[in-house]
Amino acid sequence: MGLQREQIVEGLVEILGSDRVITDEKVLKESSLDRYRKYEQVNEIYTQPIPAAVVYVESTQDVKEVLMFANENGINVVPRTGQSAIEGGLETAKENSIVVDGSGMNKVLKIDKYNMQVTVECGVPLQGLDDMLREQGYTTGHSPQSKPLAQLGGLVATRSIGQFSTLYGGIEDMVVGLEAVFPNGEVCRVKNIPRRAAGPDIRHVVIGNEGALCYITEVTIKIFKYQPENNVFLGYTIDDMKNGFDALRAVMVEGFKPSIARLYDAADASLHFDWSGDKNVLIFMAEGPSGITAATAAGIDKLVKAFPGVDSVDPKIIEKWFAGLNWGPEEIAEEKLEILATKNIGITTEVSGCWDCIYEIYDNACKRIMEEVPDMTLMGGHSSHSYINGTNMYFVYYYNIVDCTPEEEINKYHNQINRIICEEVIKYGGSIVHHHGLGKARAHYVWEEYGSSFYILDTLKKAFDPNGIMNMGTLIPIKHNEKHPWEF
Numbered sequence: 001m002g003l004q005r006e007q008i009v010e011g012l013v014e015i016l017g018s019d020r021v022i023t024d025e026k027v028l029k030e031s032s033l034d035r036y037r038k039y040e041q042v043n044e045i046y047t048q049p050i051p052a053a054v055v056y057v058e059s060t061q062d063v064k065e066v067l068m069f070a071n072e073n074g075i076n077v078v079p080r081t082g083q084s085a086i087e088g089g090l091e092t093a094k095e096n097s098i099v100v101d102g103s104g105m106n107k108v109l110k111i112d113k114y115n116m117q118v119t120v121e122c123g124v125p126l127q128g129l130d131d132m133l134r135e136q137g138y139t140t141g142h143s144p145q146s147k148p149l150a151q152l153g154g155l156v157a158t159r160s161i162g163q164f165s166t167l168y169g170g171i172e173d174m175v176v177g178l179e180a181v182f183p184n185g186e187v188c189r190v191k192n193i194p195r196r197a198a199g200p201d202i203r204h205v206v207i208g209n210e211g212a213l214c215y216i217t218e219v220t221i222k223i224f225k226y227q228p229e230n231n232v233f234l235g236y237t238i239d240d241m242k243n244g245f246d247a248l249r250a251v252m253v254e255g256f257k258p259s260i261a262r263l264y265d266a267a268d269a270s271l272h273f274d275w276s277g278d279k280n281v282l283i284f285m286a287e288g289p290s291g292i293t294a295a296t297a298a299g300i301d302k303l304v305k306a307f308p309g310v311d312s313v314d315p316k317i318i319e320k321w322f323a324g325l326n327w328g329p330e331e332i333a334e335e336k337l338e339i340l341a342t343k344n345i346g347i348t349t350e351v352s353g354c355w356d357c358i359y360e361i362y363d364n365a366c367k368r369i370m371e372e373v374p375d376m377t378l379m380g381g382h383s384s385h386s387y388i389n390g391t392n393m394y395f396v397y398y399y400n401i402v403d404c405t406p407e408e409e410i411n412k413y414h415n416q417i418n419r420i421i422c423e424e425v426i427k428y429g430g431s432i433v434h435h436h437g438l439g440k441a442r443a444h445y446v447w448e449e450y451g452s453s454f455y456i457l458d459t460l461k462k463a464f465d466p467n468g469i470m471n472m473g474t475l476i477p478i479k480h481n482e483k484h485p486w487e488f
Ligand SMILES: Cc1cc2nc3c(=O)[nH]c(=O)nc-3n(C[C@H](O)[C@H](O)[C@H](O)COP(=O)(O)OP(=O)(O)OC[C@H]3O[C@@H](n4cnc5c(N)ncnc54)[C@H](O)[C@@H]3O)c2cc1C
Pocket: 035, 078, 079, 080, 081, 082, 083, 084, 085, 086, 088, 089, 090, 102, 122, 143, 144, 145, 146, 149, 150, 151, 152, 153, 154, 155, 156, 157, 158, 159, 160, 161, 162, 163, 209, 210, 211, 212, 214, 215, 216, 217, 327, 435, 436, 437, 439, 471, 474
């Protein structure tokens, strides 16, 4: 027999004191979900089990004690920092969970300019950190659209990626060391070194664990010189989407290193640009020392213009547009009002594939969704992170919510769309998640995603979290509905 709700709260108060244990009903309800259930969230409908408490940790010792308490008593723990999750990673899948909020662990511990690295606690907001570094001539190079919202713990836990990834990489290329606490109270530090070959790279057990293996308390990431005066933007319209992917591929394969390389299809472009009409849009930015940016831009320009149906766009328009791309609390609040007023909602699903199948994934998924899902008002997407062997596809879709309650919306629309995208991606051997994490939204496809390598993930989970208390239902679903994997 597990602890009752009151006993859980009592235990937490004993560890942290009553000020840092929140049991206010509104807070608990709001802490039971994230933007995966955006329509429920804006309607203030809460269908997930309500947590017992939200606790605010301020040190590694706090995290250790809370995790040990939860582990001993079989209580589900949901780690969180910036709360910008959009795949259900913050859903409290079990009654009487503890939401462990690390946003108070917000100290920048060391800026090491000689070794070009910065060490921070998990609750340091990325925007504040990068602004501070930029004032001193440095940058993290990390710029997800959620930069004004996300914090370092969550960014590492989800394997996040930013808009300049083609040059700086994803967060996994930036993290040099970290500290994490496991459910049994073990505190592990991975030291800060440029590289080592002393066995497997154990940073990767922690990076991307989505709070399902351990709690990240501290992170050291690389820093880079910030030289915005040398930035060069490039923009084009291109008639054919397939040629657009080929142009992106050519840029990567010929060895250019722009920081931004993006391809928008006409539907998605129409949400951003009033000049794109029925054309697709290609965008690049070169960053770094001036000689390199000039050469990169000149080389890309020549390469892209050799493709059929390409026209240049004034780079100033692109630069201006890019400056307003990020989302903070204001945009979230505006979106809420719009959804409530129109009952039209916009959602995204991001996947990846090699160059030889990404167009088919994109084209098949878009066609099937328009044919199979009712009430669609827009279906499109963009590629925003490219590699030598392939790229991502960020599907963007809007639909009217017709004849269903907020509780029914997710299975009538969103999960159906995710299902079609996942089916097409799996068919072509791509990945069903490029950067938001599996969360709970796509955990049901973990077997298809991992194939025979699921053994490694499953063994990690059983070894580090034998009592299954870390973020239940994230990465590995609680129940697998074989017949309707998208319904849960
Ligand atoms: C408008 C918008 C735009 C976005 N754009 C991008 C983008 O460009 N690129 C991108 O990668 N993502 C993007 N995201 C998704 C989201 O911002 C990222 O997943 C981000 O990394 C989450 O960070 P967070 O601090 O908000 O984490 P949270 O939302 O608090 O948590 C996210 C996940 O990480 C786990 N977690 C949080 N903190 C810890 C910790 N200390 N230890 C262990 N686990 C932890 C949680 O349990 C949860 O599963 C976007 C989201 C929004 C709303």
